[in-house]
Amino acid sequence: MRELTRVTPATTDVLRVLAGSADPTWGLQVVKQSGRPAGSVYPILDRLERMEWVSSEWEIDDSRTGPRRRLYRLTAEGAPAAAAVIAKSDQHLVSAKFLVDGAI
Amino acid sequence: MSKLAEWLVGIAAVGLPRGNRARYAEQWAADLRDAEQVGVGRFQIVVGAFGVTAGTVRREIWGRELRATLSWVQPAIFLLLLAIPLYFAVVRDDVLHLFGGPGVALRGSFGVFSYLMGGGPLIYLLFPLYVVFISCLRLYREVPTSERVTVRRESYLFARLATAGGISFVAFAFSTFLLFVLAFYVWPALGNPSVDPGVYFLTPETAVTSSFTESTYSQLLALGPLTFGILYSFWVGFCAAIWTSLAMAALLTVRNRPLAVALPFLVYIAQWVAASLLGNVRASFAASTFPFGYQQTSILAGAAPMLVLTAIAAAIWAKLLRPAHRPDVLFPSENNAATPAT
Numbered sequence: 107m108r109e110l111t112r113v114t115p116a117t118t119d120v121l122r123v124l125a126g127s128a129d130p131t132w133g134l135q136v137v138k139q140s141g142r143p144a145g146s147v148y149p150i151l152d153r154l155e156r157m158e159w160v161s162s163e164w165e166i167d168d169s170r171t172g173p174r175r176r177l178y179r180l181t182a183e184g185a186p187a188a189a190a191v192i193a194k195s196d197q198h199l200v201s202a203k204f205l206v207d208g209a210i
Numbered sequence: 211m212s213k214l215a216e217w218l219v220g221i222a223a224v225g226l227p228r229g230n231r232a233r234y235a236e237q238w239a240a241d242l243r244d245a246e247q248v249g250v251g252r253f254q255i256v257v258g259a260f261g262v263t264a265g266t267v268r269r270e271i272w273g274r275e276l277r278a279t280l281s282w283v284q285p286a287i288f289l290l291l292l293a294i295p296l297y298f299a300v301v302r303d304d305v306l307h308l309f310g311g312p313g314v315a316l317r318g319s320f321g322v323f324s325y326l327m328g329g330g331p332l333i334y335l336l337f338p339l340y341v342v343f344i345s346c347l348r349l350y351r352e353v354p355t356s357e358r359v360t361v362r363r364e365s366y367l368f369a370r371l372a373t374a375g376g377i378s379f380v381a382f383a384f385s386t387f388l389l390f391v392l393a394f395y396v397w398p399a400l401g402n403p404s405v406d407p408g409v410y411f412l413t414p415e416t417a418v419t420s421s422f423t424e425s426t427y428s429q430l431l432a433l434g435p436l437t438f439g440i441l442y443s444f445w446v447g448f449c450a451a452i453w454t455s456l457a458m459a460a461l462l463t464v465r466n467r468p469l470a471v472a473l474p475f476l477v478y479i480a481q482w483v484a485a486s487l488l489g490n491v492r493a494s495f496a497a498s499t500f501p502f503g504y505q506q507t508s509i510l511a512g513a514a515p516m517l518v519l520t521a522i523a524a525a526i527w528a529k530l531l532r533p534a535h536r537p538d539v540l541f542p543s544e545n546n547a548a549t550p551a552t
Contacts, residue, residue, distance in 0.1 A: 134241045134255075138248045144241075148258030149265050173239035 107158040107183040110191075116146045118195045120154070121180075121188040130163060130177035151178055159184035215242050215252040222259035226266055234262065271372050279348045279373050284381060287344045291385040294333055295326040305404040315409040319435065320421035320428060322405065323393035324502040327386070334500050335482075338474040341453040344381050345374035349461050350471060367531060371458060375451040383447025390439035426492070426501035426512030449499040449516050453478075455523045459530060481515075495519060 110117070119140040124131060131139075137147045154160040158181055165175040180188050216239060223235035238259045245252050299305045303314045305325075316322050328334065349370055397405070407417035422432050427445070430438040457474045464470035478495055485494035492504050498515040 133237065134244065134248050134250055137250050137254070137258075144250060144254040144258030145261050146258075148255075149261040152262045152265065172243060173236040175240045175244065176233075176237040 225263040318417035379447035382450035387443035
């Protein structure tokens with residue numbers, strides 16, 4: 107697994123969605139749950155997969171015909187790394203909130 | 211919208227490496243089909259698909275290709291492109307009155323620009339040679355060692371073409387723009403040395419309006435000097451990229467490498483001689499790129515020779531990139547019927 111050189115808020119949101127689900131998550135569901143546009147989420151998923159934070163597989167659903175959905179999940183190494191990124195982001199949020207509340 | 215979106219994500223998938231195309235084409239098709247279920251717009255999916263493709267192309271071209279292509283040669287030629295006109299201006303004609311030379315009388319800012327762009331015959335006549343040296347040296351070196359090329363063919367050719375064309379475009383557009391800035395902004399700040407519109411029975415004001423009709427493309431000056439500078443710089447860069455594409459096509463199809471890289475220059479000169487002999491030098495590729503000193507025509511008529519050449523280059527590359535027409539020079543084993551394709 108390679109290090110992410112750039113972690114944007116959108117990346118954190120995508121990681122948060124994937125970390126919040128025990129099962130593999132459909133790419134479009136990540137778009138929906140992260141609240142980020144597909145224009146951001148698709149390239150992020152692509153990058154996370156290249157960096158081996160995330161792996162993907164085809165959905166197995168015999169009830170649905172035609173093209174298959176692609177499901178994403180954090181890799182064994184990606185899961186703790188994602189948790190660390192999310193924790194760091196949350197810490198920043200708490201600090202920011204503290205500063206704002208303090209100012210008030 | 212549904213069909214259009216499917217068509218667009220199909221286009222986006224084509225831009226990906228071959229190994230990923232089928233996967234993403236199917237994935238995006240499924241997303242488009244089920245987009246309504248999760249309330250995500252199809253347009254978003256199209257944007258996302260092109261985002262993935264753009265990222266891939268950027269990595270392949272800017273990350274890998276550009277780093278492998280750039281060397282001391284490009285900056286050296288870029289500096290030469292600037293040094294030649296400055297040498298003619300400052301040393302030969304002493305336009306800055308530094309050496310007591312003969313000097314010249316220039317009409318105005320456009321006159322200065324025309325003079326610098328003329329740069330003697332060293333730029334006007336040798337243009338395709340500079341283009342080849344600035345953009346095609348890497349492919350020139352790689353052609354005889356093609357067995358080491360293990361990347362997929364279309365990607366390889368497209369990446370080389372995009373990188374070399376991009377380098378040409380940037381180098382020539384930027385050098386042209388620098389000369390434009392020098393003529394239109396730096397020169398007045400220096401007190402407009404050698405600018406003497408009175409010699410042409412003009413005032414500084416009428417020199418500006420007369421420049422609108424001085425040569426082809428100078429009509430654009432009526433839209434403002436900066437508009438002219440940007441558009442004309444882009445045009446020179448575009449012409450350079452076209453010559454790059456032709457030189458690369460020649461390298462891929464002609465076995466004699468020196469001849470291949472010389473071909474664009476030979477075509478350029480032969481067509482210029484032919485146009486001159488036919489009494490219409492303005493129809494030459496040279497005048498289409500550097501129209502200074504020739505009577506003004508419409509922009510379309512001036513650009514026509516290079517636009518025709520663009521169409522020819524596009525047709526050649528369309529054929530080269532078709533799997534059925536693999537360049538013999540670069541992929542000899544793949545064209546050998548006795549050798550199974552790998």
